Amino acid sequence: MSKRSVVAFAAAVAAGAFAQDGASVFKVYGFADVNFSAYQMDNSFAKQFVGADTLSLALSHTNLYFDFKPNDHIKGLVEVGLFSRPTYTKSMDGSTPAVISYQGQSLSDAQIKSLVTEQQLSAKIATLVPAGTPQATIDALKSTYRAAAAATVDSLLQPKLTALRQANPSTALEDKHTISIDRAQFDLMLNDQINLRIGKFITPAGVWNVDHASPVILTVRQPLQTTSTPLFPESQMGLMGFGSTVIGDNDLVYNGYITGGRIDGSSTLLDANDGAALNNLGDLAYGGHLGLKLDLLKSVQLGASYFNGAVNKKHNSTELQIDLPDLLEGKATTQTVTSVYTTKEREWAVGGDAKIEVSNLLLQGEVNYRHRENEIASGSSDATGWYVLAAWSQPVTASVNVTPYAMYERVASDETGSVSGSFNDAGLAGFHTISFGINTSFYTNYHLKFEYMNLQLEKDAKTWALTKISAKDLNVGIWSSQIAVAF
């Protein structure tokens, strides 16, 4: 056997081994996490924002990645997630009324009116009869005046009760387990400087909007401005150009995109409203991220993000036009279907991010601002959010690493009129959080996290002008632990 044949044979064997090593053109991998949380709240007020239960144990994510690379120029990545997310449903029409309690008992409107009527009657009769009047006489007098008193109480109290219930709709919490496609992106890789991506992708904004998977996130909870109240869209569907270039010893990483607009909340597979309603090219969204990786210290990354897009939602309004004579003769009716905007707004967001590593120390922060303008009714909002994170990574053994961390986050919103995603509608003007925790990683892929977060809500003064809410009601302590696994 010639030397060349031996080499070819060895190469073939090695190539086979390489395929078995998992570097084949099709790979499946993923991550999962289990979360346990205990909430400390003095009052039920905060439950509408953080959770219904005092304790919560959930398999929060199981995400699978399907990675397909048939050659050096084409790559496809689909991330499918099974996730659990609490969903609040509100009853605004009073059909599931808010509870009004009296001396610990929840009362219906009829019970409240009856109670007030009896109190009014007792007070009125006490002014009519002398002390010591027999109870039978008092009861007879009450019977005489009851109907008139009830009518008066009804006319005075019912409008107030109705307004009160409508202003304070009840909420119900449902745990929603669902399947989502977090991203389905297909890349045409031309060279290091210019590449194209088409499909649904995670918005390249800041640091932690892209790093959304629990094994790569240091904390149990990401900054809320990237999850619960996302100032930038979580993901979008459209076309993106991306690449990088070298400037001296530094790297400039860039991307820009044109999309259908904001997609938040890991929309479900069957969600027909996945994406914004597009009527013309003016409804398209655009934006991008510019990142600079400096050859300083252990690592220095600086970035800037921009997004501009429409927030449109429509529903179909169906109208049947029935002419009575035609109907009697059995003729067909006319059905008119019109699309009506329920939301038509334009928003833009800008942000800056920094991630600095010096030896074992990590410092990370982002600042984001979003402006949203209602185009069919008067209203606008300005939301500002920022956070800073400090962490120290300490190797304990070759396979165990311990990272204590602390994070502070602040989000505030200033709103006028009507605008979607309103903080004021939720009764809030903003919030701030402070978190402390420790993240222990085992054998690279396993992470065990313990965290305490203190959430301080800031009530919107206008919404709660007539409701007594103390400082304690606005404060929540959350103890959390998480096991996250990359596989």
Add this chain to the structure above:
Amino acid sequence: MKKLILSITFLTAATFAGDWALVANPAVGTGSVSKSDLKRIYTGKKSQLGSGKVVPIMLSESNPAAAAFLHEVLGMSGAEYKKFWVDAQIKGEGTAPMTQKNSAAAVAIVSELPGGIAVVEKSATGSGSVKVLEVK
């Protein structure tokens, strides 16, 4: 004490002696590569050398030559390098370079793979029809 210092010096030298080399398929159109570009290639930030595509190949992290390369060029330990790629994969930024258990297998693949480059033990550079790239 002197003995201890000598022992530590010897151990350090044995671990990070730089006993690694970079070999490439003869079709790769360059004879040298900078450390910073090499770092970019092995962290998925760069896929070209000159105008041609490169396909990086790595030895398993337990190999002393791989450990020395990771320390010297990437500033990472084997565990950090593994974590780097687990994180990058989950972020959707790419997958790790293919790994070979020994230098002979890596050299054999590189010799047949257009654009292939591999980190191998220095002693293995004489085998196969590959060229050795100078790392500047």
